Amino acid sequence: MTDNEGTPDALTDGFHLLIDALKLNDLNTIYGVPGIPVTDLGRMAQDAGIRVLSFRHEQNAGNAAAIAGFLTKKPGICLTVSAPGFLNGLTALAHATTNCWPMILISGSSEREVVDLLQGDYEEMDQLAIAKPLCKAAYRILHAEDIGIGVARAIRSAVSGRPGGVYLDIPGALLGQVMDEAEGAKSLVKVIDPAPAQIPAPSAVSRAIEVMKGAKKPLIILGKGAAYAQADEVVREFVETSGMPFLPMSMAKGLLPDNHQQSAAAARSMALKESDVVIMVGARLNWLLSHGKGKQWGDAHSTKFVQIDIEPREMDSNVEIAAPLVGDVESCLSALLTEMGSSWEKPSEDWLGPLSVKKESNLVKMASKLLNNSNPMDYHAALGVLREIIAERPDAMLVNEGANTLDLARSIINMSKPRKRLDVGTWGVMGVGMGSAIAAAVETGNPVLAIEGDSAFGFSGMEVETICRYNLPVCIVIFNNNGIYRGTDVNTSGGSDVATTVFVKDARYDQMMEAFGGAGAYVTSPDELRRAVNEAMDSGRPTLVNAVIDEAAGSESGNIGSLNPQSVVSKK
Numbered sequence: 008m009t010d011n012e013g014t015p016d017a018l019t020d021g022f023h024l025l026i027d028a029l030k031l032n033d034l035n036t037i038y039g040v041p042g043i044p045v046t047d048l049g050r051m052a053q054d055a056g057i058r059v060l061s062f063r064h065e066q067n068a069g070n071a072a073a074i075a076g077f078l079t080k081k082p083g084i085c086l087t088v089s090a091p092g093f094l095n096g097l098t099a100l101a102h103a104t105t106n107c108w109p110m111i112l113i114s115g116s117s118e119r120e121v122v123d124l125l126q127g128d129y130e131e132m133d134q135l136a137i138a139k140p141l142c143k144a145a146y147r148i149l150h151a152e153d154i155g156i157g158v159a160r161a162i163r164s165a166v167s168g169r170p171g172g173v174y175l176d177i178p179g180a181l182l183g184q185v186m187d188e189a190e191g192a193k194s195l196v197k198v199i200d201p202a203p204a205q206i207p208a209p210s211a212v213s214r215a216i217e218v219m220k221g222a223k224k225p226l227i228i229l230g231k232g233a234a235y236a237q238a239d240e241v242v243r244e245f246v247e248t249s250g251m252p253f254l255p256m257s258m259a260k261g262l263l264p265d266n267h268q269q270s271a272a273a274a275r276s277m278a279l280k281e282s283d284v285v286i287m288v289g290a291r292l293n294w295l296l297s298h299g300k301g302k303q304w305g306d307a308h309s310t311k312f313v314q315i316d317i318e319p320r321e322m323d324s325n326v327e328i329a330a331p332l333v334g335d336v337e338s339c340l341s342a343l344l345t346e347m348g349s350s351w352e353k354p355s356e357d358w359l360g361p362l363s364v365k366k367e368s369n370l371v372k373m374a375s376k377l378l379n380n381s382n383p384m385d386y387h388a389a390l391g392v393l394r395e396i397i398a399e400r401p402d403a404m405l406v407n408e409g410a411n412t413l414d415l416a417r418s419i420i421n422m423s424k425p426r427k428r429l430d431v432g433t434w435g436v437m438g439v440g441m442g443s444a445i446a447a448a449v450e451t452g453n454p455v456l457a458i459e460g461d462s463a464f465g466f467s468g469m470e471v472e473t474i475c476r477y478n479l480p481v482c483i484v485i486f487n488n489n490g491i492y493r494g495t496d497v498n499t500s501g502g503s504d505v506a507t508t509v510f511v512k513d514a515r516y517d518q519m520m521e522a523f524g525g526a527g528a529y530v531t532s533p534d535e536l537r538r539a540v541n542e543a544m545d546s547g548r549p550t551l552v553n554a555v556i557d558e559a560a561g562s563e564s565g566n567i568g569s570l571n572p573q574s575v576v577s578k579k
């Protein structure tokens with residue numbers, strides 16, 4: 008090619024166009040694992056100023072991208088190789104979609120001609136077809152001049168409406184396709200207003216106000232959709248103007264401080280059972296809320312729901328919604344606030360009084376448990392220490408997974424700022440820990456405390472090397488009770504294998520961190536735990552604290568034992 012003067016035109020290629028398209032849209036971090044055909048893509052992206060974090064397994068990179076999406080409202084980017092790398096990343100993409108977080112999984116793939124004739128390429132797989140049912144949208148780009156549009160579609164699909172995961176299929180040959188540089192630059196798209204405000208209909212707002220006015224025992228439930236929305240001031244204003252008690256779902260903790268006077272978290276059962284009108288703000292009536300019916304809701308099935316959600320199809324998913332408010336959290340709450348005015352009548356003391364009595368008595372019960380000095384430590388003793396440490400560091404990011412380790416930490420550790428608590432999400436999935444911790448450190452720059460069951464940690468434990476390699480301020484505390492739920496199970500067959508839920512006794516997880524140059528600590532008492540974690544949080548040095556927990560202290564499945572089918576038939 009030559010221009011009018013006869014000098015060669017400048018050229019670009021698929022590699023450069025993809026990197027330029029991401030940068031143009033402010034997507035400046037990639038989480039991934041290198042290999043054919045994306046090794047050079049990662050190198051070149053790094054060279055172009057994108058932060059490229061290489062992981063030890065794609066699932067952890069994907070979980071990091073998912074959390075980056077939750078924290079930033081921009082799609083987290085995960086980059087993988089074909090077939091097995093793609094499949095490893097796909098679990099995280101499905102997890103992001105399930106949790107309504109924006110993420111884009113970009114995977115290299117084999118050429119269509121070979122894949123479609125099943126000719127047996129290196130890591131051959133029809134990835135697009137496999138991804139489709141597991142994410143919000145899936146696209147393939149075949150021509151370099153379509154990269155701009157392809158990336159734009161992926162971004163818009165990920166963040167608009169209900170956010171979710173998007174798969175972007177990149178056949179290897181696309182990366183090497185060459186085109187005129189100026190034409191290439193023109194083909195890129197900067198996505199304008201990717202997640203437009205969605206304003207609720209005025210009639211829907213009036214309907215919601217009428218239902219709220221009829222309430223004697225109202226309750227607000229804040230979900231992680233409200234946390235995601237980053238409408239923190241409006242959420243606070245709505246809760247405080249309404250005067251209603253509120254319950255935060257797990258990852259909505261801190262949207263308003265857990266020690267806020269209107270928080271009903273310490274009287275959760277009573278609040279759910281007795282409330283007559285419940286306003287759901289970016290939360291779903293799924294298993295985490297007993298599907299909005301049954302004993303937990305007081306059996307009478309008389310609760311009326313107002314539901315704010317950006318996804319119209321969420322309404323009536325489990326029970327009738329008396330006042331559906333379809334729109335984004337900020338627009339919906341602002342519209343409600345305008346209608347509520349300055350003279351909104353707050354709930355009566357007949358409701359607030361008994362709730363606060365219940366709350367106080369539960370808090371007193373909890374306080375004594377937290378101070379116990381049992382040896383070995385039980386969950387409460389260890390969590391009492393970590394609760395103080397988080398209270399002293401409101402900006403610290405808290406990552407949490409496990410069963411007992413999760414359920415108890417969630418109720419014991421107060422959060423005081425929005426989007427600081429990252430956990431297992433809607434699926435209750437183990438293995439999100441290290442990916443979340445890495446993304447939390449990378450996206451916020453704040454110190455991270457990851458409270459991990461010993462089983463939960465194992466799913467992503469190899470990423471301690473990644474944490475050391477990037478020198479991230481992550482302190483992992485492993486609640487080491489020698490197994491899943493407890494370390495005390497026995498094999499009833501009499502065989503020599505240990506029981507299915509127990510691990511090597513007294514394993515030294517702290518030495519895993521030391522192996523890669525980080526700090527390890529082995530602690531058996533609350534004082535030792537306090538010292539080790541404070542030191543790690545102050546220094547920012549990658550640290551793993553192996554906290555020995557009484558192996559008999561946990562309960563089966565933590566708080567959700569009721570979901571665990573158990574055989575009542577004895578064959579012996």
Ligand code: ADP
Pocket residue numbers: 105106107169170229230231232233235236256257258259288289290291292293295315316317318321334335336337432433
């Ligand atoms: P939790 O587990 O905390 O109850 P869920 O993940 O079940 O929360 O629910 C989050 C809900 O928030 C989803 O139904 C999603 O559609 C909705 N959502 C996400 N972002 C927004 C937003 N900006 N405005 C309104 N709703 C949103």
Ligand code: TZD
Pocket residue numbers: 408409410411412413435436437438459460461462463464486488490491492493561565
């Ligand atoms: N696999 C995946 C991907 N997610 C899961 N949730 C499970 C398996 C099942 N599971 C739980 O639900 S919790 C858990 C498993 C394996 C581990 C609990 O043990 P832990 O925590 O050591 O992490 P505690 O403190 O011992 O209860």
Ligand code: MG
Pocket residue numbers: 460461462486487488489490491492493
């Ligand atoms: Mg355990």
